[in-house]
Amino acid sequence: MRWTLKPKPDATKLADLKTSLQVDDVIATLLLQRGIETYEDAKRFFRPSLSDLHDPFLMKDMDKAVERIEKAIANKENILVYGDYDVDGTTAVALMSSYLKTIHPLVYTYIPNRYDEGYGVSYKGIDFALENDFSLIIALDCGIKAIEKVDYAKKLGIDFIICDHHRPSAELPNAIAVLDPKREDCNYPYKELCGCGVGFKLIQALALKEGKTAEDLTKYLDLVATAIGADIVPITGENRTLAYFGLEVINTNPRPGIKAILNQIEKSELTITDVVFIIAPRINAAGRMEHGNFAVALLTEEDATLAAKQALGINTYNLDRRETDKLITQEALKQIEEQKEQERLTTVVYNENWHKGVIGIVASRLTETYYRPTLVFTKSGDKLAASARSVRDFDIYNALENCSEYIEQFGGHKYAAGLTLKEENYEAFKQAFEDEVFKTIDRNLLIPEIKIDTQINLEDITPKFYRVLKQFAPFGPENMTPVFMTENLKDTGFGKCVGEDKTHLRITVTQPQSNSFVAIGFGMGEKVAVISEKKSFKAVYSIDENEWQGNVSLQLKLRDVETQQIS
Structure with missing residues (x-):
């Protein structure tokens, strides 16, 4: 290790903060390391308030998104709330659909099948919208790179509103509104929202137009806090405020679905770590082992008895997931040993029979074991699909971007990404990825810190x-x-x-x-x-x-x- x-903080800032807060050196040091430099900063940090949240209309295209939803409500249009199958996506769909149903009856949900449709917006999902007379799709935690698919929908007379937080490409989809604080032209003050967080900003904007405040939306924050924890986004700024109040809801008055999960464990007060290791894996297991629809159904269920039954089913998926990822991890470790690839700076493994739903977890386990940028591949239809995980301070997204000539599609973050490629490109990609990491990584990053x-x-x-x-x-x-x-x-x-x-x-x-x-x-x-x-x-x-x-x-x-x- x-x-x-x-580094020690600036001596003048340290002295000033100690005096203004009447705290010792250690507490003042910890605060300065977190960017807390004044009494007002400390007040916001230690006493979060929902009134500290930014105006949602500061986000690029927010006015267009709200206007289009208001038009859909006025014209009695069918609205399809579409989201990814992971925790961030399913919580975002649960949040958006349950809020919209309070103001509009014609709201339905769609989660793509991980195995049939893959990640993000799918042609099958758009065809479903066409067949069922949906004229507006609100995509959450996905869509920022769905340029051709949004164009396809547009030709069919279906509008898109995209709520995403992944890095966009140079070209944006031709949607009615693209809400993503990571857009180059978006001046929204906080850039690190998760997908469910961007969804929350949209319902906050809709609520503002009705004369409501963020306090009126508190009951949705258990979903937002769960997504923040599961998606491992920074707990700073707005995320910290949303997580703080979301944990309060989880610990005092959670929705029936989350309460049903908590009834399965013995824990008096949950922290964000508990959310990550107790609630999130169960929600994730539905999309990994069966279908993300089960997670959305649980998170939107209002009847406690039904929620309890659904939570039992979700827990069964989670137990199956544990067994599956344990087995695949053992097989992957054996493959690495047999291939004698310990000298490589990357870990890339493949087995066509590995369960696509757990390769991300396996990639994380291999990263913990060998502490190298890691990719775990399996067969997905006529292509190979992979989950990528990185070591601290190495941007795996950039590395993949520099190997994009071998990749069909990819997306993600600095530390986690997903991709697909043609089977014939696997060996060439594997070498290109190794070469890219060899050229760019600081060797110190390969030692756990x-x-x-x-x-x-x-x-x-x-x-x-x-x-x-x-x-x-x-x-x-x-x-x-x-x-x-x-x-x-x-x-x-x-x-x-x-x-x-x-x-x-x-x-x-x-x-x-x-x-x-x-x-x-x-x-x-x-x-x-x-x-x-x-x-x-x-x-x-x-x-x-x-x-x-x-x-x-x-x-x-x-x-x-x-x-x-x-x-």
Whole structure:
């Protein structure tokens, strides 16, 4: 692991912030690292308000989108709400359709079949709209590259409104409105919304025209928070505000579908991490293993009894997904070993029988194992389809763009993308991708990195300090859980490997003139030699609470430990 200590903030800014907020060096440092420089910044950060959300009409084409929907309502047109089959797409479809149904009865939903139609807007979906007399399609979390398909729809007399957050190409689809804050010509102040977030801005704009405010839309924020967590977008600016209030809804008054999922687990208060690892996989499993329609049905169901039955079905899909991705991951790891490709800077594997619904998860697991830009391919009709995952700070989207001569189509983000290509181009693409990464990647990026916010001593860790840290939540990209480093630590002599297979490390750390703390390192059992015999060591960790038999205490969650070099 590479330990990288973040630079110390400007001394003047640090002094000013400490004075204005009456906080210590550590808290002021953490805030400055997150771009919080003034009292007003801190107030917005610690006390989010829905009134802080930007005017949705600042987004390019928002006025056109609202005008077209108002026209559809006035003319009693059928509206088709179309979205991708992942969490961001299905939550966006649930959000948009359930809101529109409160003002217009002729609203229906469409999720493409992952296996039959593939990602994004499909000709089959447009044909469905034509056959069923839909004159307006609102596409969510997809469509930004659907130039030919939108043209096809236009010739059939079907209009498109696109709500997307993926990077556009130089040419935009000829839709009535293209809502995407990443458009070059869009001056919307916040660029990092997820697809469901862009959908929320559209219903916010529609609500504004009816004299309503964002507060009137609070009940939809459980969907937005779920999408923000699942799509791993930055938890900054508007996303932080939407996630904050969305978590509040999830924990106090979630919609029946989400409540039915939560009833399957034992958890009192969910964090954004819980959303990512508990709610999102179940919603995703529908589109991975069967059809995204099941997820939309669950998320829009208003009857608690029916929602409970649907959640049981979704959970079955999730259990099947776990078994499938475990098996495919094992096969992929074996393939890599047999091909002796450890010397390569990329991981590219292919098996025509692998389940298309889980190759993205497998790509993530392979990236964790080998820590290289990774592509997992399977057969999809007469083409090959792949999911791509990257390592931190390497833009896999750009790498794919530079190999586009071999690719039929692709789309995505800096760290995750999807693509299709002809089978005969597979070997050429595989080499081109390796060559591109070889040319462009900083070799340090191939070593996993722990970014450390600041160095502290154990005496800095107090209940009051932790109470302030908790207010930094919700955590996520660009507002990660604070990570600290402490030197000159010793175990009290009772450190040991724990767990059924003894793979975890549990120690009690001390520092001269300080309290001791229990520290747990999951999967760090092999590090026991570093802390044995009361040797001096340094550690990187975050702080959390441990509850045991009704007692709550602070503990350190270890990320890594290293022997302390005696100078």
